[in-house]
Amino acid sequence: MSFNKTVMTEEAIILAGGLGTRLKSVISDIPKPMAPIHGKPFLEYLLSYLVKFKIKKVILSVGYKYQYIFDHFGDNYKGLKLLYAIEDKPLGTGGGIRNAVDHINNDHFFLLNGDTYYEVDLDKLYHLHIKEKANISLSLLPMEKFSRYG
Secondary structure (H helix, E strand, O other): OOOOOOOOOOOOEEOOOOOHHHHHHHHHHOHHHOEOOOOOEEEHHHHHHHHHHOOOEEEEOOOOOOHHHHHOOOOEOOEEEEEEEOOOOOHHHHHHHHHHHHOOOOOOEEEEEEEOOOOOHHHHHHHHHHHOOOOOOOOOOOOOOHHHHO
């Protein structure tokens, strides 16, 4: 299968504005995407993943204590341009997306949750999305237990 004719999108949104109430006892007073995993904030793993797929710009949809995120990453991470769509009040998932999409310059972009990581070949996902002329494409994993997600 060859995908040479379509250039992959270079933009992504990461939803990183939640309160992280279920993790309060573990991470206390920092945004959930900044939870330390092996000495690095979880968000750093997501950003590194996007760099691997040559994403150039990420809009971080932030809210609760977003300054922690900005102070750590600033406006650049390993050549990845970071922009911040700041929620003055919690907007929920849809509101966070709507707030961030104003910073997107293309018709297609990736959307990630700031507290979820799993390996997906973004090149294949994007090119399948284009090939099928889809309005939206999702990458999902089968699960059996959902109670920890509220």
